[in-house]
Amino acid sequence: MTGQRHDLGASFARLTRMMIDAETPILRAHEIEMWDYTVLSALESAAAPTQAELAAAVHRDKTRLIPILDRLESRRLLSRTPDPTDRRNRVVALTDEGRAVLASCRVDIRAMEAEFLASVPPAKRRTFIEVLNQLADLTAPGRSQSDDRE
Amino acid sequence: MTGQRHDLGASFARLTRMMIDAETPILRAHEIEMWDYTVLSALESAAAPTQAELAAAVHRDKTRLIPILDRLESRRLLSRTPDPTDRRNRVVALTDEGRAVLASCRVDIRAMEAEFLASVPPAKRRTFIEVLNQLADLTAPGRSQSDDRE
DNA sequence: TATTGTTATACTCTATAACTATA
C-alpha cells in the first residue's frame, strides 16, 4: 500500500461519474436512457425468468423497475411473457430490435472507452481491465453469495 | 479491446457500490457519515478558501453542503472562519480533532482495501492502482479544466 | 397462506429560487 493516493471508493466514484457523463449523450443519440441501457444489458446473455430477479441484477427494487419495463416494452425492445409453468411470473427477454439497439449503443460506448483509455500504455491497459473485471465479479458472478439485500 | 467483458461504466458503478457498502460500517464506527468523510478528505491537503469551491470539489452544490458543514463544525471537526480579505467568504479548514478522526478512518479503510485487493497478485495490483489514479485524475487534478458544471 | 407483479401513499432527497451580508 504505497502510492495509493486516493481511496479506492473515491476513485471508483469519480470514474463512475465520468463514464455516466460520457455515456449519457451517446445513449440519448440512440433515444434511450441510462437505466434502459442497464436493463437491456442485463438481458443480453439470457432472458430474466422473473422481474424480481432482473430487478436484483440491476440493483433496483421490483417497484422501480416497472416503469422502465413499461417503456421498453412499449417500444418493442423487450417482451414480457407469462411463464406457463407459473403464471405469476413474467419472463423478460430482449426482442430482435432490442438486441439491435443494444448492439449499436455498445459500439459507440466501446469507441468512447477506447478513447478514454488511449493515454494508458497497452500492457498496463490490459492488466487494468483484467483486474477491474476480476474485482467487479468478486461478489456478483452469478449472484451466488448473499447479494440479495436491496 | 479484446477481453473487455463489461462496460467500464458498469464495472466502476459496481465497484463503487461495493466500496460504499464496505465503508459505511467503518465510518459508522467512527460516528461519521459518508459525506462527512468525503468533505473531511477534501480538506486534508489544504483548507478550502470558499464553501462554493469545496462544494465543487466534492461534487455537491453549495446548498446541499451546508447541513454537512453545520454538523461537522458543531462537532469541532472543522472550522469556518471569515476571510479577512473578503468577509463574504468563509474558509473551511480541518481542526486537529477533524484531522485525527480522518486519520483513524483512513487506517481502517486502508485495511479494508488491502483485504479487498488481497486476491490480486502484487504486480498487477500496483499497475491497477497506478492506472486507476491516473484515470481518476484525468479531468480533475486541480480542477484546472472545465469541471465546473454542477 | 405465500408470492409475483402492480399500484398508491408517504417520505427523502434534490434543484431552484428568494433572502441577507458583504463587496
Added chain:
DNA sequence: TATAGTTATAGAGTATAACAATA
C-alpha cells in the same frame, strides 16, 4: 449591481405498504 452564504419552496426520486392474480 454582483457574489458568498443561507434559508425556503417546489419538484423528482425512493421506500413502504396495500392490492389483485396465481400458486
